Amino acid sequence: MMDLYANLSLGFSIAASPYTLMLAFVGCFVGTIIGALPGLGPSNGVALLIPISFSMGFDAISALVLLTSVYYGAMYGGRISSILLNIPGDEPAMMTTLDGYPMAKQGRAGEALVVSGVASFVGAFLATIGLMLMAPWLARVAFQFGPAEYFALYMLAFCTLGGVGSNNQAKSAIAACIGLGIAMIGLDQTTNMQRFTFGNIHLFDGIDFLVAIVGLFAVSEVFHFIESHGKNSAIGVKLGKVMIPWKMLNDTKGAMLRGSGIGFIAGILPGAGASLGSFLAYMGEKSIASDKETFGKGNPRGVAAPEAGNNAAAGGALIPMLTLGVPGSGTTAVLLALLLTLNITPGPLLFTERPEVVWSLIAALLIANVMLLIMNVPMVKVFVKILSVPSYVLLPGVTMIAFVGIYSLTSSSFELKMMVAFGVLGYVCRKIDIPTVPIILGILLGNAMEDNLRRAMILSDGDWSYLLSSPISIGLWLFAVLGFLAPIFLRKFLKKPPLPTLDED
Amino acid sequence: MRSDRIFGLVMIVVALGYILSATTIRSSFMSDPVGPRIFPYIIAVATLLCAGVMVLRPDPEVEWPRGPALMNLGLALVVLIGYAFAIRPLGFVIPTIIASGIISYQISPQIRTAILSGLGLGFGLQMMFKSVLGLNLIAIRPEAAKFLPVIQPVVDALDYVIQILKLILVSVYGYIAHLLSFIF
Numbered sequence: 074m075m076d077l078y079a080n081l082s083l084g085f086s087i088a089a090s091p092y093t094l095m096l097a098f099v100g101c102f103v104g105t106i107i108g109a110l111p112g113l114g115p116s117n118g119v120a121l122l123i124p125i126s127f128s129m130g131f132d133a134i135s136a137l138v139l140l141t142s143v144y145y146g147a148m149y150g151g152r153i154s155s156i157l158l159n160i161p162g163d164e165p166a167m168m169t170t171l172d173g174y175p176m177a178k179q180g181r182a183g184e185a186l187v188v189s190g191v192a193s194f195v196g197a198f199l200a201t202i203g204l205m206l207m208a209p210w211l212a213r214v215a216f217q218f219g220p221a222e223y224f225a226l227y228m229l230a231f232c233t234l235g236g237v238g239s240n241n242q243a244k245s246a247i248a249a250c251i252g253l254g255i256a257m258i259g260l261d262q263t264t265n266m267q268r269f270t271f272g273n274i275h276l277f278d279g280i281d282f283l284v285a286i287v288g289l290f291a292v293s294e295v296f297h298f299i300e301s302h303g304k305n306s307a308i309g310v311k312l313g314k315v316m317i318p319w320k321m322l323n324d325t326k327g328a329m330l331r332g333s334g335i336g337f338i339a340g341i342l343p344g345a346g347a348s349l350g351s352f353l354a355y356m357g358e359k360s361i362a363s364d365k366e367t368f369g370k371g372n373p374r375g376v377a378a379p380e381a382g383n384n385a386a387a388g389g390a391l392i393p394m395l396t397l398g399v400p401g402s403g404t405t406a407v408l409l410a411l412l413l414t415l416n417i418t419p420g421p422l423l424f425t426e427r428p429e430v431v432w433s434l435i436a437a438l439l440i441a442n443v444m445l446l447i448m449n450v451p452m453v454k455v456f457v458k459i460l461s462v463p464s465y466v467l468l469p470g471v472t473m474i475a476f477v478g479i480y481s482l483t484s485s486s487f488e489l490k491m492m493v494a495f496g497v498l499g500y501v502c503r504k505i506d507i508p509t510v511p512i513i514l515g516i517l518l519g520n521a522m523e524d525n526l527r528r529a530m531i532l533s534d535g536d537w538s539y540l541l542s543s544p545i546s547i548g549l550w551l552f553a554v555l556g557f558l559a560p561i562f563l564r565k566f567l568k569k570p571p572l573p574t575l576d577e578d
Numbered sequence: 579m580r581s582d583r584i585f586g587l588v589m590i591v592v593a594l595g596y597i598l599s600a601t602t603i604r605s606s607f608m609s610d611p612v613g614p615r616i617f618p619y620i621i622a623v624a625t626l627l628c629a630g631v632m633v634l635r636p637d638p639e640v641e642w643p644r645g646p647a648l649m650n651l652g653l654a655l656v657v658l659i660g661y662a663f664a665i666r667p668l669g670f671v672i673p674t675i676i677a678s679g680i681i682s683y684q685i686s687p688q689i690r691t692a693i694l695s696g697l698g699l700g701f702g703l704q705m706m707f708k709s710v711l712g713l714n715l716i717a718i719r720p721e722a723a724k725f726l727p728v729i730q731p732v733v734d735a736l737d738y739v740i741q742i743l744k745l746i747l748v749s750v751y752g753y754i755a756h757l758l759s760f761i762f
Contacts, residue, residue, distance in 0.1 A: 128713050243631035247589060250625040254596060257621070261603070261614040268603050268614060269596075292658070299654050299684050300643050465686035466695045469678030472658070473703055480665060481713045489662035497655065504640055505581050523617040527610050535611035 077205065084432030088440060093138055097437055100139040101444045104146020109456050110467060111160040115147035116403040117290035121471070123411050124283055124478030133415040134430060138437040140411055144404060145197060145438060148347065148387045149445050152189045152380055153456055157182060165347035165383035168355040172368060172375030179371050183315040188325055188373050189380040190449040194442060196333040196381035200388025201438045203337050211396040215421035220529040221540050225549035227522040230343040230399045233556035234511055242557060244507045252515015253522070255280055262520060263527060275487045282410050282516045284479055284488050288495025289509045291475040296500040298468055315453060325377035328358050336382030340389025343401045347386040354382025395419050395431065403510040409517055582636030589629035593622045650684055657681060669718035671729050675700035704733060709740035
């Protein structure tokens with residue numbers, strides 16, 4: 074306990090400087106906007122900003138504070154367009170539309186925004202505290218991991234991501250393979266031999282994961298939007314005066330706490346992430362409610378539970394990412410990309426060798442949460458105004474930001490063409506329901522995964538049974554197989570409820 | 579149905595090519611039991627399996643854009659690729675005005691708003707990245723400026739305004755910090 078206190082004060086001593094506070098404020102503000110704008114979510118928002126903040130020459134802690142504030146802010150902001158426009162600002166906010174939009178149509182938009190804002194705060198705050206308590210403990214456990222265990226862990230991440238996160242196992246597995254295959258391009262780390270470069274000098278260093286991320290997440294959105302525009306043109310709901318509905322907050326506090334708990338656990342599981350967190354929180358709340366039939370028709374608890382759930386999951390998802398270096402979701406994959414860009418290798422060593430990074434990050438998260446609560450409850454109208462930016466300005470703007478980010482990082486037009494190619498790949502994948510997150514994860518983890526396999530084989534002198542020689546790795550492999558196969562049987566029970574329809578009234 | 583099968587077949591071809599290419603990776607004197615070829619082989623075999631499943635058990639067919647919608651997407655792709663080629667020789671502003679103008683027109687087909695948002699984004703983003711955020715971004719190359727001499731003066735004027743605003747902000751911040759230092 075004393076440890077925790079000392080660590081936290083170390084974190085706050087770094088994070089509470091005026092400069093860092095300003096960065097956190099800017100990050101929260103930009104993040105909320107990114108989250109609120111339909112089509113831009115935490116993952117592509119942070120992906121767009123990494124190259125830019127890197128070219129601006131921030132040091133590691135500043136960049137980390139700025140971009141994690143953006144991450145948390147986007148998780149908060151996603152609910153705004155869910156409630157007002159019935160378009161989830163990002164994927165995890167999808168469940169919030171179920172009761173949020175009906176509430177808004179009944180003229181209770183202000184109340185829905187406040188309840189969901191407070192729920193976001195409760196979820197994110199509790200999860201950050203959970204992160205503080207659990208991460209150092211998990212980091213100590215992670216010290217016992219050898220190469221064989223890490224290899225199994227990577228398998229677990231791919232398998233659960235494929236099993237839980239998608240509708241078709243073969244498709245998510247092929248996505249992971251595409252990512253891993255791309256990661257192999259470039260010079261082999263151990264032997265320095267060229268692999269799949271075809272003599273092209275641009276490929277010697279491999280394909281930059283930032284190029285792939287921005288292409289798959291942001292550029293593909295452009296194609297998707299041009300194809301689908303007009304189809305879901307939203308009917309905005311007017312927002313009246315925003316009052317704080319104390320009674321409603323009191324009524325929904327149980328839902329917030331339960332949602333936070335469920336979301337936090339879902340966030341820790343590799344491969345699950347915020348979307349599953351909010352989904353399970355909503356379904357859980359609905360199943361224990363006595364008034365089931367009012368869910369989907371504007372029940373405030375149906376807004377509070379998934380919002381608490383997705384924000385708690387966002388915090389929980391940081392635990393495996395920081396302690397093991399294995400992200401559980403698309404957004405944490407992007408944050409892993411950020412850490413790797415900053416030359417910070419997540420893992421147990423991070424906690425012992427660079428505690429200032431970890432603890433200033435945690436302190437920044439706590440500060441960002443309080444800032445976000447202030448921004449998102451009394452100041453919510455500001456963001457509602459920003460939502461009215463017409464898409465014919467927004468979308469070209471996003472595209473150009475993507476190009477500038479990558480261009481200022483690499484100053485090569487080869488990388489820009491590569492980014493467009495990834496955009497096309499992302500569009501096709503989205504069209505035929507192949508998830509793009511495993512591709513990113515494969516590119517990010519591919520080299521580490523191969524490296525661990527080869528080191529394990531060096532230790533065992535080529536004996537492949539070494540991969541299953543310790544109880545930890547056997548357990549991880551079991552969970553991997555289970556996580557990949559179990560959803561086939563569970564899928565019947567975990568059907569997602571449809572979005573409320575937009576009827577023209 | 580069909581698109582899953584086509585994607586699966588394409589992936590089978592790619593995976594076979596990948597294996598073929600992997601066989602040409604040379605080993606080096608620093609050898610380990612696995613070597614640089616085994617992991618790519620594993621990936622390719624897994625890809626073949628998954629692609630096989632996609633060919634044999636495809637999901638229901640999705641609706642692809644046809645006719646004008648497909649043309650629109652093709653145009654967007656051409657614009658983005660053209661942008662990737664143009665940004666280096668021309669500088670940032672001109673390609674951005676053209677590309678964002680076209681994309682804007684594709685979303686909302688009104689000439690006036692498209693031109694305005696193109697101009698706004700071209701100059702606005704240049705300001706934001708260069709003058710406010712300090713990225714190293716070239717507004718327009720001298721060779722290109724010969725043909726469109728109006729761009730550079732506009733960029734300079736806007737940059738001037740931003741610098742003055744920055745100065746005011748910094749002095750206000752300094753003044754407040756100065757006042758605060760008296761209180762604490």
